[in-house]
Amino acid sequence: MEEHNLLIVSDLHLSEGWDPASGKFSRLEDFLFDDAFARFLRYHEGIKGQPRFGGRPWLLIINGDLFDFLQVVSLPDEGRLLRTVKGIEHRKELRINERDYGLGTTAEESEWKLKRIARGHQRFFAALGWFVAHGNHVAVIKGNHDVELHWPRVQERFIKEVGRAYIRERLMLDDGPPISPEELRARIHFYPWFYHEPERVYVEHGGQYEAANHFRDFLNPVLPDDPERIELPWGSLFVRYLFNKVEDVHPFADNIKPATRYLAWAFRKDPLQTIEVLVTRGWVFLRAFWNVARKTAVSALHGARKQGPQEQPGPVPLPPDVARQIAALAQQQVDASWQEWTGSAIRALLSLLMALIAATFLALAALSITRNPWWMTAVYLMATVLAYFLRRGLKRSFAYLFESNYLLRVARGLEKTLKPDHAVRYIVMGHDHQAALERLEQAWYVNTGAWVPVYEEEGPIEGREELTFFRLAWGYEGTPELLHWDDAAGAPARVVLR
Numbered sequence: 001m002e003e004h005n006l007l008i009v010s011d012l013h014l015s016e017g018w019d020p021a022s023g024k025f026s027r028l029e030d031f032l033f034d035d036a037f038a039r040f041l042r043y044h045e046g047i048k049g050q051p052r053f054g055g056r057p058w059l060l061i062i063n064g065d066l067f068d069f070l071q072v073v074s075l076p077d078e079g080r081l082l083r084t085v086k087g088i089e090h091r092k093e094l095r096i097n098e099r100d101y102g103l104g105t106t107a108e109e110s111e112w113k114l115k116r117i118a119r120g121h122q123r124f125f126a127a128l129g130w131f132v133a134h135g136n137h138v139a140v141i142k143g144n145h146d147v148e149l150h151w152p153r154v155q156e157r158f159i160k161e162v163g164r165a166y167i168r169e170r171l172m173l174d175d176g177p178p179i180s181p182e183e184l185r186a187r188i189h190f191y192p193w194f195y196h197e198p199e200r201v202y203v204e205h206g207g208q209y210e211a212a213n214h215f216r217d218f219l220n221p222v223l224p225d226d227p228e229r230i231e232l233p234w235g236s237l238f239v240r241y242l243f244n245k246v247e248d249v250h251p252f253a254d255n256i257k258p259a260t261r262y263l264a265w266a267f268r269k270d271p272l273q274t275i276e277v278l279v280t281r282g283w284v285f286l287r288a289f290w291n292v293a294r295k296t297a298v299s300a301l302h303g304a305r306k307q308g309p310q311e312q313p314g315p316v317p318l319p320p321d322v323a324r325q326i327a328a329l330a331q332q333q334v335d336a337s338w339q340e341w342t343g344s345a346i347r348a349l350l351s352l353l354m355a356l357i358a359a360t361f362l363a364l365a366a367l368s369i370t371r372n373p374w375w376m377t378a379v380y381l382m383a384t385v386l387a388y389f390l391r392r393g394l395k396r397s398f399a400y401l402f403e404s405n406y407l408l409r410v411a412r413g414l415e416k417t418l419k420p421d422h423a424v425r426y427i428v429m430g431h432d433h434q435a436a437l438e439r440l441e442q443a444w445y446v447n448t449g450a451w452v453p454v455y456e457e458e459g460p461i462e463g464r465e466e467l468t469f470f471r472l473a474w475g476y477e478g479t480p481e482l483l484h485w486d487d488a489a490g491a492p493a494r495v496v497l498r
Contacts, residue, residue: 003056004137006472007044008203010063010430011450012037013145015071017120026120028071028244030452033467036487037451038127040467043491045134052473058136061195063430063448064143064205070239072113073102085112101240105230110148111157118161122168129166132187133179139189143431144207145239147221147230155190162188192219194326196317201472202414202424206431206447208330209410211337212238213431218327219316318422329413333406407431408438411445425477428470435468435495437482446470446480449495468495 016026025032041060049055075098076082078090085108091099103109118125132138140158142149149155163184170176194204207213212235215221223231316323411427418424428446435449449468467485471492483492
């Protein structure tokens with residue numbers, strides 16, 4: 001590819017979007033910024049003639065979770081369409097699992113899901129087509145929520161839907177140059193794991209470094225005994241079988257990180273309905289989790305899979321030995337995640353214990369009002385207050401001990417792995433939806449955040465729209481431009497970090 005400037009975004013999570021029949025958005029949709037994204041692309045096409053960008057084309061890198069296939073739960077219409085996708089005529093012939101939670105992960109099912117996504121996000125797909133038609137390129141890296149991009153026919157469907165949406169909009173608005181299917185294919189690229197430009201940038205989604213979303217073989221993420229289906233990690237099963245149903249009650253639930261924070265809020269806000277959802281749906285998740293764990297154990301015992309990245313089609317722009325070291329780093333991070341789980345368990349138990357102690361002293365204070373001297377009531381009330389503040393202090397202390405930015409830790413490991421022969425100036429990740437910028441030993445770590453509502457780790461459950469991205473002009477080697485798109489102003493602004 002010729003000299004180019006970079007725009008890097010991640011975690012858009014497009015699902016079924018807007019339904020033209022009902023005029024409403026899917027209850028599971030997280031990406032509501034189709035028009036804003038189109039304006040974001042048009043702005044950058046307009047400024048690429050500035051001296052610092054030198055008229056060079058943009059390479060837009062979408063670093064994982066462009067789509068959320070897990071949250072496409074609609075089913076094909078009965079008859080020809082259902083027969084094409086599943087080989088059956090009627091929905092009653094589907095498995096109960098499919099009727100309740102949506103289609104699976106085969107290439108045919110995933111292609112149909114992508115068509116459904118495109119139907120609900122025509123403006124977004126047309127904007128990508130317009131951007132590419134003006135001589136720019138798009139690179140798509142798969143993440144844990146759109147691992148179905150592993151299938152070549154899904155990649156081909158993406159290119160077709162971009163072209164079709166752009167043609168429709170161009171004919172309707174008479175705006176934009178023509179582009180052939182061959183030109184689209186030449187300018188839209190797919191990367192199955194990471195993107196690397198020597199001495200410039202390394203880009204990876206980051207899901208492989210989290211135990212809940214780790215794939216045993218990210219380059220070939222299929223079931224050992226059923227290679228036509230994707231082997232989903234238990235974090236994906238959690239979304240499919242539990243959180244998709246939770247979002248009937250609270251549509252923003254899956255955007256709150258970590259999930260335990262949402263559950264704590266839900267129990268305070270509406271304990272009865274939360275318990276009902278967990279009881280009625282939780283066993284389905286546990287059953288799916290058990291099936292995955294059992295198959296994984298059987299596969300390991302029989303040596304059905306080799307560990308580490310396998311030789312698969314598709315560009316992996318680093319030598320095999322370096323790719324193996326990166327895979328080993330991911331496995332090391334996952335193996336060490338027991339400390340984080342232990343910390344979470346300790347915090348939860350201590351919090352519960354101190355809450356019970358506080359409640360006990362409060363009950364004793366209430367009972368002692370009429371039976372004991374006043375000073376006994378005062379002592380109980382003081383003990384209640386002390387237990388409350390002790391609970392808060394312990395929570396903060398254990399948060400300091402156990403909570404850490406694991407992706408920053410990973411970035412430091414990646415910097416060492418890539419040196420000296422494949423060193424870069426910027427290591428870019430996404431996945432955790434938290435925009436971040438940190439200086440490493442020599443490189444910079446950048447997290448591009450998300451284009452979905454982001455919820456704070458502390459304070460009330462209130463989302464904010466960040467729309468963050470990383471911009472890198474050709475030849476620039478200074479402090480990273482981590483920006484957010486201010487749609488009201490029609491221009492980007494620097495992300496405020498402290």
